[in-house]
Amino acid sequence: MIKIIRMLFLSASLVYVGAWAQDPVYQVGVDGLACPFCAYGIEKQLQKLDGVKSVETDIAKGRVVVTMDDGKVLDRPLVEQAVKNAGFTLRSFEQIEEPAQ
Numbered sequence: 001m002i003k004i005i006r007m008l009f010l011s012a013s014l015v016y017v018g019a020w021a022q023d024p025v026y027q028v029g030v031d032g033l034a035c036p037f038c039a040y041g042i043e044k045q046l047q048k049l050d051g052v053k054s055v056e057t058d059i060a061k062g063r064v065v066v067t068m069d070d071g072k073v074l075d076r077p078l079v080e081q082a083v084k085n086a087g088f089t090l091r092s093f094e095q096i097e098e099p100a101q
Helices: 002-020 037-048 076-085
Strands: 025-032 052-058 065-067 089-096
Touching: 025 076, 037 052, 037 065, 037 076, 076 089
Parallel strands: none
Antiparallel strands: 025 065, 025 089, 052 065
């Protein structure tokens, strides 16, 4: 009986932890975004970085949301270089809880 209770507790704990685990998300402000081609260039450069899971660009707001694989961290110097390689200027960089809508 005790083994069953322990297994149920362990299973419930793993489900609880998995439900709360989130991939790290970063918001990157980029000066000069004006068209879908610009967005493509930024996305292409950022997707080359280790651990990048997804990249979403909001051209109107000049904002790129980068979601990382679980356990990976996005470093500002690498982002700054990727943005520069795409021909743009990094305006801001911050880790966020959830992507802003």
